[in-house]
Amino acid sequence: MNKSADYDGPILEIDRLSISFFTRMHEIPAVMDFSTTVMPGEAMGLVGESGCGKSTVALGVMQDLGVNGKIVGGSIKFKGRNLNEMSDEEFRDIRGNEIAMIYQEPMASLNPAMKIGKQLMEVPMIHENVDKDEAYKRALQVVTDVKLPDPERILKSFPHQLSGGQQQRIVIAMALMSKPSLLILDEPTTALDVTVEASIVELVRDLGKKYGTSMLFISHNLGLILETCDRICVMYSESYCRVWCLRLVGHAAIWSGFVVSIPSLNMTPVMTLAR
Numbered sequence: 001m002n003k004s005a006d007y008d009g010p011i012l013e014i015d016r017l018s019i020s021f022f023t024r025m026h027e028i029p030a031v032m033d034f035s036t037t038v039m040p041g042e043a044m045g046l047v048g049e050s051g052c053g054k055s056t057v058a059l060g061v062m063q064d065l066g067v068n069g070k071i072v073g074g075s076i077k078f079k080g081r082n083l084n085e086m087s088d089e090e091f092r093d094i095r096g097n098e099i100a101m102i103y104q105e106p107m108a109s110l111n112p113a114m115k116i117g118k119q120l121m122e123v124p125m126i127h128e129n130v131d132k133d134e135a136y137k138r139a140l141q142v143v144t145d146v147k148l149p150d151p152e153r154i155l156k157s158f159p160h161q162l163s164g165g166q167q168q169r170i171v172i173a174m175a176l177m178s179k180p181s182l183l184i185l186d187e188p189t190t191a192l193d194v195t196v197e198a199s200i201v202e203l204v205r206d207l208g209k210k211y212g213t214s215m216l217f218i219s220h221n222l223g224l225i226l227e228t229c230d231r232i233c234v235m236y237s238e239s240y241c242r243v244w245c246l247r248l249v250g251h252a253a254i255w256s257g258f259v260v261s262i263p264s265l266n267m268t269p270v271m272t273l274a275r
């Protein structure tokens with residue numbers, strides 16, 4: 001059963017979030033006044049130019065800002081609960097179990113010295129205390145779900161025996177093992193070639209629907225986001241961030257009653273996204 005079944009408010013609510021990195025002399029504002037929501041079962045796209053703070057938002061949600069990063073304003077709520085007010089122990093239980101993240105570089109998320117099967121089986125064995133047989137069954141199921149050929153052989157392989165695209169499918173499988181309520185994808189396909197990228201995007205879209213997982217999909221590729229998401233947020237870096245939340249209807253995006261053009265789809269501009 002999906003973990004969001006008992007909660008019907010927004011899965012993720014980011015309200016006027018500001019995050020800075022601190023050096024000895026300076027404060028570097030990375031995210032300023034950013035707000036968005038992700039509803040149950042919804043895929044929210046987050047696009048924006050390089051350096052505007054997309055990854056920092058994701059790391060903020062994962063409470064993984066390193067020693068010099070800090071939330072300096074606003075709040076992040078997961079299923080109505082403020083992450084900042086949770087104890088480390090409470091959040092540890094949520095991270096990797098209820099919220100999972102997929103990074104750009106698949107090998108960063110895989111243990112090179114451990115067979116794929118063991119890595120996948122560890123997720124439910126640690127988080128849900130399930131036995132080995134049940135964990136193996138689930139691992140086999142997710143590897144089948146991410147459409148890898150010969151799942152039994154894949155489970156016996158080490159990460160380096162797989163291609164980049166196959167490794168990324170395993171990372172997606174691993175993220176889905178715990179059936180998270182929220183999956184954050186930070187540029188999950190930029191390390192892959194275009195055809196593999198298209199198949200991964202299709203996979204993510206289908207699995208999101210199958211598992212009922214809400215998604216925050218980060219990319220600088222608007223076309224990719226349009227293929228996958230129900231709504232998009234456009235994030236700009238300037239002295240402050242402007243955010244447009246758009247509802248996607250077919251290939252048009254509606255924002256406050258206006259239709260916004262998407263140039264890559266060759267649509268007539270009714271309103272352009274201008275600064």
Ligand SMILES: Nc1ncnc2c1ncn2[C@@H]1O[C@H](COP(=O)(O)OP(=O)(O)OP(=O)(O)O)[C@@H](O)[C@H]1O
Nearest residue numbers: 021028029030049050051052053054055056057220
């Ligand atoms: N650990 C850090 N220390 C200092 N500054 C940082 C750190 N991480 C990020 N920044 C700064 O925060 C800003 C936002 O960076 P971030 O990585 O979130 O951008 P992004 O939108 O994900 O960019 P890209 O599309 O290139 O991945 C940048 O100006 C970056 O230099």
Ligand SMILES: [Mg+2]
Nearest residue numbers: 054055056186
């Ligand atoms: Mg980034």
